[in-house]
Amino acid sequence: MLSLINVDEIENYFDKLFPILRSVTGNGNRETLNIINEIVDLNITEVPSGTQCFDWTVPPEWNLKDAWIKNSKGEKIVDIKNSNLHILGYSTPFTGKLTLKELKEHLYSLPDMPDAIPFLISCYKRRWGFSLTHNQLQSLPEDTYEVLIDSDINSNGSLTYGEAFIKGKSEKEILISTYICHPSLANDNLSGILSAAFLYKELKKRSDLRYSYRFLFIPETIGAIAYLSKHGNELKENLIAGFVLTTCGDRGNFTYKRSRKGNTLPDRAVECVLSSTEKEYTLEDFFPTGSDERQYCSPGFNFPVGSLMRTRYYNFPEYHTSKDNKDFISFEHIKGTIEKYLDVITLIEANDILVRTNPYCEPQLGKYDLYTSLGGQRDTSIINGLIIYILNLADGSNDLIDIVKKSKYDFRLVIEAIRKLVDKNLLKVKD
Amino acid sequence: MLSLINVDEIENYFDKLFPILRSVTGNGNRETLNIINEIVDLNITEVPSGTQCFDWTVPPEWNLKDAWIKNSKGEKIVDIKNSNLHILGYSTPFTGKLTLKELKEHLYSLPDMPDAIPFLISCYKRRWGFSLTHNQLQSLPEDTYEVLIDSDINSNGSLTYGEAFIKGKSEKEILISTYICHPSLANDNLSGILSAAFLYKELKKRSDLRYSYRFLFIPETIGAIAYLSKHGNELKENLIAGFVLTTCGDRGNFTYKRSRKGNTLPDRAVECVLSSTEKEYTLEDFFPTGSDERQYCSPGFNFPVGSLMRTRYYNFPEYHTSKDNKDFISFEHIKGTIEKYLDVITLIEANDILVRTNPYCEPQLGKYDLYTSLGGQRDTSIINGLIIYILNLADGSNDLIDIVKKSKYDFRLVIEAIRKLVDKNLLKVKD
Amino acid sequence: MLSLINVDEIENYFDKLFPILRSVTGNGNRETLNIINEIVDLNITEVPSGTQCFDWTVPPEWNLKDAWIKNSKGEKIVDIKNSNLHILGYSTPFTGKLTLKELKEHLYSLPDMPDAIPFLISCYKRRWGFSLTHNQLQSLPEDTYEVLIDSDINSNGSLTYGEAFIKGKSEKEILISTYICHPSLANDNLSGILSAAFLYKELKKRSDLRYSYRFLFIPETIGAIAYLSKHGNELKENLIAGFVLTTCGDRGNFTYKRSRKGNTLPDRAVECVLSSTEKEYTLEDFFPTGSDERQYCSPGFNFPVGSLMRTRYYNFPEYHTSKDNKDFISFEHIKGTIEKYLDVITLIEANDILVRTNPYCEPQLGKYDLYTSLGGQRDTSIINGLIIYILNLADGSNDLIDIVKKSKYDFRLVIEAIRKLVDKNLLKVKD
Secondary structure (H helix, E strand, C coil): CCCCCCHHHHHHHHHHHCCCCCCCCCHHHHHHHHHHCCCCCCEEEEEECCCEECCEECCCEEEEEEEEEECCCCCEEEECCCCHHHECECCCCEEEEEEHHHHHCCEECCCCCCCCCECCECCCCCCCCEECCHHHHHHCCCCEEEEEEEEEEECCCEEEEEEEEECCCCCCEEEEEEECCCCCCHHHHHHHHHHHHHHHHHHHCCCCCCCEEEEEEECCCHHHHHHHHHHHHHHHHHEEEEEEECCCCCCCCEEEECCCCCCCHHHHHHHHHHHHHCCCEEEECCCCCCCCHHHHCCCCCCCCEEEEECCCCCCCCCCCECCCCHHHCCHHHHHHHHHHHHHHHHHHHCCCEEEECCCCCCCCHHHHCHHHHHHCCCCHHHHHHHHHHHHHHCEEEEEHHHHHHHHCCCHHHHHHHHHHHHHCCCEEECC | CCCCCCHHHHHHHHHHHCCCCCCCCCHHHHHHHHHHCCCCCCEEEEEECCCEECCEECCCEEEEEEEEEECCCCCEEEECCCCHHHECECCCCEEEEEEHHHHHCCEECCCCCCCCCECCECCCCCCCCEECCHHHHHHCCCCEEEEEEEEEEECCCEEEEEEEEECCCCCCEEEEEEECCCCCCHHHHHHHHHHHHHHHHHHHCCCCCCCEEEEEEECCCHHHHHHHHHHHHHHHHHEEEEEEECCCCCCCCEEEECCCCCCCHHHHHHHHHHHHHCCCEEEECCCCCCCCHHHHCCCCCCCCEEEEECCCCCCCCCCCECCCCHHHCCHHHHHHHHHHHHHHHHHHHCCCEEEECCCCCCCCHHHHCHHHHHHCCCCHHHHHHHHHHHHHHCEEEEEHHHHHHHHCCCHHHHHHHHHHHHHCCCEEECC | CCCCCCHHHHHHHHHHHCCCCCCCCCHHHHHHHHHHCCCCCCEEEEEECCCEECCEECCCEEEEEEEEEECCCCCEEEECCCCHHHECECCCCEEEEEEHHHHHCCEECCCCCCCCCECCECCCCCCCCEECCHHHHHHCCCCEEEEEEEEEEECCCEEEEEEEEECCCCCCEEEEEEECCCCCCHHHHHHHHHHHHHHHHHHHCCCCCCCEEEEEEECCCHHHHHHHHHHHHHHHHHEEEEEEECCCCCCCCEEEECCCCCCCHHHHHHHHHHHHHCCCEEEECCCCCCCCHHHHCCCCCCCCEEEEECCCCCCCCCCCECCCCHHHCCHHHHHHHHHHHHHHHHHHHCCCEEEECCCCCCCCHHHHCHHHHHHCCCCHHHHHHHHHHHHHHCEEEEEHHHHHHHHCCCHHHHHHHHHHHHHCCCEEECC
């Protein structure tokens, strides 16, 4: 497939979005969605703080104007302007002078990765704090430190999310969900936001989509829960497949985490595409920690939602630290992830159950001029074998994915061959 | 679990019971059951010789007062007082003088294990004989030998077995069956008798048992058949799990032989406990040779009865010889076996199907103060992960054992976490 | 089993049949069937050219009187009399003189196997041609060549096949199908023709056959399709197992290609026999290329038809060349293949579902005198174990094949033991 995805355009958007201070709520999220709106036709929803969503309550809105620590010489030794990760998310406002000992109760670092700033947040318990490298923490002298946290926690605020919808021929829909609540982390999850946005852009070009596509750009956990508490029952009617987009940009092989049910349409489609196109990849059964598949796959919903990633969260040491930055990811790999999702969608869109028009014995293939039109530089004996496979498997019990899996041919070749056989009236789609 | 099982007490009972001449029938069995009665509230049943039990007939009762072989100097070269194994079980009475050649037709030894006396019995075909070491057999000189077998085979006798019952809240019951017909063999099966007796003693202390527990101390094969011919239909109604206790005392790893159906409650529970608590163990599918699971799992009953052992019968060379003696076993290992059965019972007693009170999305765990009460020195992140697993799996299709298996957490931790979640009204037992 | 199959007789028939020029149609096929008729009571059917069979049309009949290439000296450099493989099957008539360049457009060879003549046919597209060794092709000098193909393509001819039927007690039938359209190829498929014929001869001797047996000697593909278009619906009613006989004579281990459904009666029976009797063999799932199982297992029929072979077509380099000749095969191996089919048939004929007359506990085996009659030089403990297995598995859910598979005993021993147990009224056949 000749892809029209422009790597430079992805990088430009990365550079715009990376410095923004995103969190569960706040203006950084609104700014992010406004920029994404240049690519995706978003509907922005504001869910008021205090809204009850199943067992949860939407938290107050948090915004931060400034935050720093000065030493007694008045030098800023920690400054939010240098890295958004310095601030413990949802830090309460604070100004004051502290001894080193007092200050240390509010400082967080990673002894095992002494040159990285960890990403931390405390959304449901009020506190304040700073993250910094362990090297810096250990080098802090006894001193009197001045601290400023100019933040605002507003119970009359709201949580912001964006939604887009591409209408296909069918009401049946496919969900693409990604989370927008992480500040200045490249793989987790600006890569997911960018992949979802540019996947939207590619799908929007297609005039012949069979299924509808719903895109969600939401804060993780509470955002998904807020969405499901309002729209979960609607999704129950039409959702046939869904994906949580995260860690789409590192240089690793693909990882697919199955839906809770396992063997659902997205599971089968992704495994089929990966086996056709990748040499090495990882398939994982569902487990209930992770991202928003936790909510989509909670027992009451149990939706067919999986997650096709590159290296999975938890599995790369840069995870949730300042080392998950632009250097860690590759825009070519983000493009590759988007193309892989497009492959999966191509397969799902074409995934019919096929039946022979006459199921008895083989047709006399020589009559149908199938080879030349399919062949080209390809080895016609491969096509011949594939056609015989398809005709044998098209008994009304196998769909396209089954045929790919059983015949072991590349899914793109199978789709092409099926189209030819339908054209020749040797196959038809089962009602 | 702090166990109250007293190893010395087990050893004391071993020393009392080991020298007794047990067989399919006879006073040795009655004496054995009388001693076990000090630990277990036994009901003793006598089944008259000649009673028809399915295809079988209860054999005449056999008792032995004395048995020896003297050489022509009047020296006792083989004497039942040295080892019960010297007598071929169910030997007919005999007195007489024989040449070496004549005598040898009644002597049994093990050429492959020349210093061991084999255990032999001929219950359904009348004959007499002695077992002795192959070394002794080969050193016997030409001589005239005098033989005495002062035995009694009484068609008006009976077969004796003991039964005990602990009533739980439910009529549903768990069977603990062990066999008492082997003389002076330590692992096979005095270890099983002692394990059953002390398991009874521990269970009897519990006031909150959910299920009822039936203990059988019976002669192997004909004893089980006699019991089933009378009580098999009653067991059909209430038996949810059963175990045959044998070879519980050697120093080997655990072996579990599954019930015939496989994947029954005892199978699932034992596998769950072993995977939580043991590094190395063996799981075997049912096979129809072995001990009384042959009868419990015959097609007409097909009960959920397995056997949790240490080294399985047939798999240790000391099997059915004088080498299966006190040195071969360890009382610490018998205690370990009893504790393993207690673990299995703990799991079965707690094995509910669990459902979320609200199955949509995750609850907001931070609200429930779950960690501190569970945490202690344990890593709270483990507990956190476990709770998320339980809440995701509690969809009404998984029982406790499924949750342990799928989450891969220690079963004791899962039980503890479930209790907490039920307390917090986040989970409930499915009706 | 003491086999009465006569290897010399097989070889004699081989020598008669090998030189005949067989094809999809023609007098060579009639001659072949006439010779087979000496062994098998064949009904010969002629299907007129032009007959419509599902998507296919029976081709015109092709016969060849002579074919050669002469050089300018008048020397025959290629002559059908030296090898039937020299002629491209279905070559149109031709006489003429050609330059080397013109001739080469009609010559076929195998560069990778330069001393072998390939077997080629062009039944549905009209052309003419010769096969020869690549060595000879490359050594042809510039010259004027004279070509004769004295062939006849007759639209008023017919396709010829042979059918035989052995009536058993039941209408249920087993299909033995082999193809007769290959000229002068030993393994593919004169070995199949001979195996089918001598299998017929052996079965015909049996007076107690439970099932009926249908033998087909047909041209591959169009022959099977012609047969199925007329008789396919009848087969649907009674066919319980079928086999395509091909490549039965090389010295390789057995290969079994499963039916499309997998786990059908022939699949289970062959796997059971091979595991009982062979150390090394290959089991393959169905794939839709190959021989006439392509038609029998087309979706509309989906018959339980597999193929027990030695080295499978495609897997030996001699395939479809002059090297697939008498040297390549062994008559002892053909005999072995026939005997293996007889084993499979023995197993299918005996494959009852068995139930205990009394399913409760074990019978008291000592009463039944089972061992001596079964024992002989065999270890009675093996027989004892086997009997216990059978009695435990005979619960009405396992057939003979299940019992063999689960008990892991040799199928012949299991059949023998079951007969004894039925005699003793311990087992009966499930209605």
